[in-house]
């Protein structure tokens with residue numbers, strides 16, 4: 001397998017870290033890019049104990065200047081690294097009915113999960129084109145294809161990501177660059193652990209009830225999606241067999257949308 005340089009936003013935690021782990025085990029070089037610098041450094045140190053190599057970089061994906069400077073920053077701080085694979089994974093959640101949703105929070109979710117992936121694609125695509133290889137993998141969500149109440153900003157951002165990926169797929173038809181979106185149902189990460197606790201409090205339920213009656217209820221398979229499943233799907237999208245899969249939505253939802 002060709003060794004790749006894989007840039008993972010939000011790579012210090014949860015799904016991003018899980019994808020990073022598999023990539024490093026497969027011998028790729030992973031750049032853990034996260035707004036939390038300390039966590040990114042800790043993650044890269046842990047990853048470096050596996051077979052491959054990893055480095056860390058602090059970046060806020062919605063800071064246009066920081067993102068535009070990344071190729072130069074990477075060259076200066078980590079040596080020459082052309083990013084072969086961009087994984088747009090950074091994300092946050094905010095749950096509130098629209099009437100009470102703070103406008104700045106709405107904007108922040110859109111900036112992190114929709115504008116950020118666009119800025120990063122803009123930054124790394126030219127070099128991908130030049131070397132005639134690139135893979136852009138967005139981490140969308142089951143909420144890229146269905147809605148849940150009180151998550152208007154998240155659902156809008158994640159739906160938007162699919163339109164973005166389709167557009168870039170059309171714009172990159174002339175080279176070996178693909179862009180796809182992974183759409184998992186619930187994955188047990190810090191982001192979801194917080195939601196379980198918050199929903200239990202809000203709905204006066206036990207955490208176990210939140211899991212079974214709210215989160216896993218719409219899924220015929222009644223189980224969380226694992227980070228390993230997502231990482232293996234990302235690895236498949238990086239492989240030569242997936243070179244003609246582009247602009248697609250890969251849904252890992254335990255049958256949620258089969259209803």
Ligand SMILES: NC(=O)c1ccc[n+]([C@@H]2O[C@H](COP(=O)([O-])OP(=O)(O)OC[C@H]3O[C@@H](n4cnc5c(N)ncnc54)[C@H](O)[C@@H]3O)[C@@H](O)[C@H]2O)c1
Pocket residue numbers: 009010011012013014015016033034035036039059060061062089090091092112113139140141142183184185186187188189190191192
């Ligand atoms: N956990 C789930 O059930 C689930 C389901 C579907 C989709 N997702 C999506 O998966 C992605 C990862 O979520 P997770 O559950 O691993 O969350 P997480 O909270 O464990 O990790 C998110 C990471 O993103 C980083 N981050 C936040 N804002 C950033 C910014 N502006 N710039 C750079 N980094 C930033 C955080 O520091 C953190 O390390 C998100 O896009 C989320 O929407 C998660």
